[in-house]
Amino acid sequence: MDLGRLRFFLGEVLANFTRNAGMQFTAIGTVAVTIVLLGAFLYARETVQTFGTGVLSQIEIAVYLKDGVDDTKAKDLGAKLAMDPRVASASYVPKKEGLKRMKATLGPDFDTSLLTSNPLPNTYKVRAKDPDSVPNVAAWIAKDPRVAKTDYAADTVQKLLKTAGVLGRIGIALILLLSISAAIVISNTIRLTVFARRREIAIMQLVGATNMYIRMPFIAEGMLAGVLGAGVAIGVLALAEHQVVPKLAATLAFVTFRVNELTLCLELLAVGAAVGLIASWISVGRHLRA
Amino acid sequence: MIRLRGVSLTYPNGTRALDDVDLEIEKGSFVFLVGHSGTGKSSLLKLLYREELPSHGEVYVDNIRVDTLRRGRVPKLRRNIGVVFQDFKLLSHKTVWENVAFALQVTGTRTKDVMRMVPRALDLVGLSHKSRMFPSELSGGEQQRTAIARALVGNPKILLCDEPTGNLDPSNTTEIMELLQRINLKGTTVVVATHNQAVVDRMRRRVVRLEHGRILHDDERGYYFRGLGATAVLPR
Numbered sequence: 437m438d439l440g441r442l443r444f445f446l447g448e449v450l451a452n453f454t455r456n457a458g459m460q461f462t463a464i465g466t467v468a469v470t471i472v473l474l475g476a477f478l479y480a481r482e483t484v485q486t487f488g489t490g491v492l493s494q495i496e497i498a499v500y501l502k503d504g505v506d507d508t509k510a511k512d513l514g515a516k517l518a519m520d521p522r523v524a525s526a527s528y529v530p531k532k533e534g535l536k537r538m539k540a541t542l543g544p545d546f547d548t549s550l551l552t553s554n555p556l557p558n559t560y561k562v563r564a565k566d567p568d569s570v571p572n573v574a575a576w577i578a579k580d581p582r583v584a585k586t587d588y589a590a591d592t593v594q595k596l597l598k599t600a601g602v603l604g605r606i607g608i609a610l611i612l613l614l615s616i617s618a619a620i621v622i623s624n625t626i627r628l629t630v631f632a633r634r635r636e637i638a639i640m641q642l643v644g645a646t647n648m649y650i651r652m653p654f655i656a657e658g659m660l661a662g663v664l665g666a667g668v669a670i671g672v673l674a675l676a677e678h679q680v681v682p683k684l685a686a687t688l689a690f691v692t693f694r695v696n697e698l699t700l701c702l703e704l705l706a707v708g709a710a711v712g713l714i715a716s717w718i719s720v721g722r723h724l725r726a
Numbered sequence: 727m728i729r730l731r732g733v734s735l736t737y738p739n740g741t742r743a744l745d746d747v748d749l750e751i752e753k754g755s756f757v758f759l760v761g762h763s764g765t766g767k768s769s770l771l772k773l774l775y776r777e778e779l780p781s782h783g784e785v786y787v788d789n790i791r792v793d794t795l796r797r798g799r800v801p802k803l804r805r806n807i808g809v810v811f812q813d814f815k816l817l818s819h820k821t822v823w824e825n826v827a828f829a830l831q832v833t834g835t836r837t838k839d840v841m842r843m844v845p846r847a848l849d850l851v852g853l854s855h856k857s858r859m860f861p862s863e864l865s866g867g868e869q870q871r872t873a874i875a876r877a878l879v880g881n882p883k884i885l886l887c888d889e890p891t892g893n894l895d896p897s898n899t900t901e902i903m904e905l906l907q908r909i910n911l912k913g914t915t916v917v918v919a920t921h922n923q924a925v926v927d928r929m930r931r932r933v934v935r936l937e938h939g940r941i942l943h944d945d946e947r948g949y950y951f952r953g954l955g956a957t958a959v960l961p962r
Binding site (some may be wrong): 439634636638639641646647 | 775815840
């Protein structure tokens, strides 16, 4: 690479960039706002997803057996369950064990002295390999003549995930709109720079510079605005994470806030650069064709 | 070197700038395009560096048909043609050196070659000692010489000048015309559009006179007005 050429190019970009400092700040700010929202959204989505799939994978189907089903017959059922490819595990909890566990969970306040007999049925705890198949597996098990009833907590979780999905779509639409507005601001900024540099552009065209060459500094400038905006946004997000997440984590102890931060940062920078590139490409192209 | 065949140019607003013009300019020649303002001199030059496209006819420059040239090929054509204007078109925030180097840098010339070619062009126009000045610190003649250096720095085969002395006083005008003559002697084809009668009559070069978009006369060693020397009393 010819260092002199590189220096000339970078000099032109910098001169462009500083010429419309005010406009550039607006552009960078708009990109930053967009990307802060995008980042927060992606962060939240990843957290909800991790949380949701975590919960779902832990869902147990409680299979309550009919009263007359003794331990031997129950073992037969267990073998049948274990053979099904959708089932990850099936553990047998006889009624005595069930009562013991209940006492252990509920503690000393749970008084069993009044019970004349154990009211709990023999139970299987079944885990499905795929959280999505839980309803099917539960329905299949319920058909067995030895089974009184199956139960699982999936309804709640599935509602949660569905809500998260809808919110996700709304979020994507919102971010798309914001990206478009950021692109428009950048494109206007570039158009101002193009206008400020119309003499240079005219001379470049006159002496035989290619359109691609003329375009490059403006593209670089747009990308610079996009990347700087993304950088500002990442700073804001990092600060927010530092301030807010510990408090949230204290309140919502069951939610894990684990997000791949490096990937997220790179994604956001890429989005900023892409918005800048597309916006400036379009606005310079329009000028060169005219 | 330059050939126009049946060229007409009508602007979108209906103005007919050129009307069925045939013209041939030999390699290495020096030609004046003369005529009043608005007779199509500038339009004719613009056709040559493809700033305008003819409505009819064919335009050839250096054996390349310009009017049908693909857009992507235009930069290459223009690197072969230097253009100088009445208003110099220099960049005020760049020095003389930078203005001249700009033409090379934006066409992707290697720095090594820029360092070699810019001094040569500045030397040719006699501005080596002012290379670090800005256009605002120069006289009109010096600014035009900077513009000429910029037009020539890439060694084009053709130099087109659109009213190069229009903004200059007589002594600067003489200076610029002598420079153009020197450039021509080095083999560059020079075409000068002007309505400066004194310049044309003093130089006694080929004169192509345009009127209402048509060639009125075309004389070797001609005068601004056919058959009239510089001393004649002119109807105006």
